[in-house]
Amino acid sequence: MESGGIIISSGAQQVESEKRSDGLVHVLALLNRTREWLLIAFLLYLLLVAVSMIGNGFNMAAGENAKDLFNFARNPFTGLVIGTVATALIQSSSTVTSIIVGLVAGGLPVVIAIPMVMGANIGTTITNTIVSLGHIRKGIEFRRAYAAATIHDFFNLLSVIIFLPLEIEFGLLDKIGAYLSSLVYGGNSMSMKSFNFIKPLIQPVLKTIQEIASGLLPHPLSGIIMILLGVTTIIAVITVIGRLLKVLMVGRVKKVFHWAVGRGPISGITSGTLLTILVQSSSTTTSLIVPLAGNGIFTLRQVYPFTLGANIGTCITALLAATAITGPTAGLALQIAFVHLTYNILGVVVIYSIPFLRNIPLRLATTLAKATSRNKVYAIAYIGVVFFLAPAILIIGSNALGW
Amino acid sequence: MTDKTQEELETKIARLEQYLVKLKAELEKTRLREQHEAIEQIDQYLHEDDNLTSDLEEFWGVLVSDMREFFDHRKKRSQHRH
Incomplete structure (x- = not known):
């Protein structure tokens, strides 16, 4: 009897100790998660400081002449190529558009920045194309993966073909962006200007950095260092945030995906947007779908709206970055962020709602994937034409025409 | 009917x-x-977009071997003609 009692008592103790250890594990996991979220909050703060640093750096280095520094990019095709190449090299459109927001705050005219933003959309497509190239040895899987990757490329190219001429001729996006920005930064008392809580958070740190830079370095080197530091910080911050969010957001990503499956294109676009906001990277969103399309689980028609949503979701970073800008250029910084958002929403609305236009990226991606699976040289030729030859021809041609 | x-x-x-x-x-x-x-x-x-270098290496390997095969085939054909 007594030994039975001891066994029961030791069993109860074991259960109690397991419960305690489970509780400890739970608390540790919670602490770890809180630490990671605090780190993300700090990184977001750094992002806002970094964007402001670029603007202030330009003011310090060039003052009123900052605008003239960007004259080399007056040709819209040059701007387009700069945006494309910069994004392809950095592998993040969010980073490039955030830098553009900072540059606009520093004096880059919005008219020059618009083609750069369009270029960022094209540049970001190279990431999932490279991901699909990794499936090269898998025959039909490669064909499907490559089509799923390049459909995003063709959509973004078509979007530029439609909207860049409209922008050059009528300043369509410029006007919409200015209108939306004026709604936020309007003269009335309800404007964002009156309750901008970000300014008091950022200004002290920014002022300190500015004072240190001006104290240690002569003019205009101090400004240049501020710009470089700002750009480097943005690249680093967005990379680290992306890595952290990929781990922290897995559960939510699954939920969004489960919800969207089998519901049609609108929910495809919505889920692509939400996922990109969750992981703060359109490259991640468009790349994760490549293997899923490659192994035939998702069809090209299902993948298509999802990648378009990624275009919209990626705009959130630039919008966030624009809130950091204060002073006379704040409205312009917000304007370029709105231009990015408007451009991507209009692209989806116009191209996806017109069946003829909607089918162009589908057909081109399918044809290119078929050709590339037969002859791999087409993949190199495609990258060469889209990212090198076509931009070079556009710049040389437009310069020759005196644009 | x-x-x-x-x-x-x-x-x-x-x-x-x-x-x-x-x-x-x-x-x-x-x-x-x-x-x-x-x-x-x-x-x-x-994490698909974290392995871009290995994706490119994989593609490059296949491309080079395909090209080598193509040129070898062409060379053999021209030798055969001569």
């Missing part, structure tokens, strides 16, 4: 159409199930 034969054929067509609808629904159900299963493994796909 007699009325009876026509009726029989129409019944068969209707039955086949019903069967087709059933098969399509089954296919859709299977596809949806597979998609939900794949979503459960999404964490392994979230």
Whole structure:
């Protein structure tokens, strides 16, 4: 009897100790998660400081002449190529558009920045194309993966073909962006200007950095260092945030995906947007779908709206970055962020709602994937034409025409 | 064709159409199930854009071997002609 009692008592103790250890594990996991979220909050703060640093750096280095520094990019095709190449090299459109927001705050005219933003959309497509190239040895899987990757490329190219001429001729996006920005930064008392809580958070740190830079370095080197530091910080911050969010957001990503499956294109676009906001990277969103399309689980028609949503979701970073800008250029910084958002929403609305236009990226991606699976040289030729030859021809041609 | 034969054929067509609808629904159900299963493994796909160098290396290896094969084949053909 007594030994039975001891066994029961030791069993109860074991259960109690397991419960305690489970509780400890739970608390540790919670602490770890809180630490990671605090780190993300700090990184977001750094992002806002970094964007402001670029603007202030330009003011310090060039003052009123900052605008003239960007004259080399007056040709819209040059701007387009700069945006494309910069994004392809950095592998993040969010980073490039955030830098553009900072540059606009520093004096880059919005008219020059618009083609750069369009270029960022094209540049970001190279990431999932490279991901699909990794499936090269898998025959039909490669064909499907490559089509799923390049459909995003063709959509973004078509979007530029439609909207860049409209922008050059009528300043369509410029006007919409200015209108939306004026709604936020309007003269009335309800404007964002009156309750901008970000300014008091950022200004002290920014002022300190500015004072240190001006104290240690002569003019205009101090400004240049501020710009470089700002750009480097943005690249680093967005990379680290992306890595952290990929781990922290897995559960939510699954939920969004489960919800969207089998519901049609609108929910495809919505889920692509939400996922990109969750992981703060359109490259991640468009790349994760490549293997899923490659192994035939998702069809090209299902993948298509999802990648378009990624275009919209990626705009959130630039919008966030624009809130950091204060002073006379704040409205312009917000304007370029709105231009990015408007451009991507209009692209989806116009191209996806017109069946003829909607089918162009589908057909081109399918044809290119078929050709590339037969002859791999087409993949190199495609990258060469889209990212090198076509931009070079556009710049040389437009310069020759005196644009 | 007699009325009876026509009726029989129409019944068969209707039955086949019903069967087709059933098969399509089954296919859709299977596809949806597979998609939900794949979503459960999404964490392994979230890091696809972290391995770009190895993706490029993989592609480059295949491209180079294909090109080598192509030029070897051309060389052999021209030698054969001569």
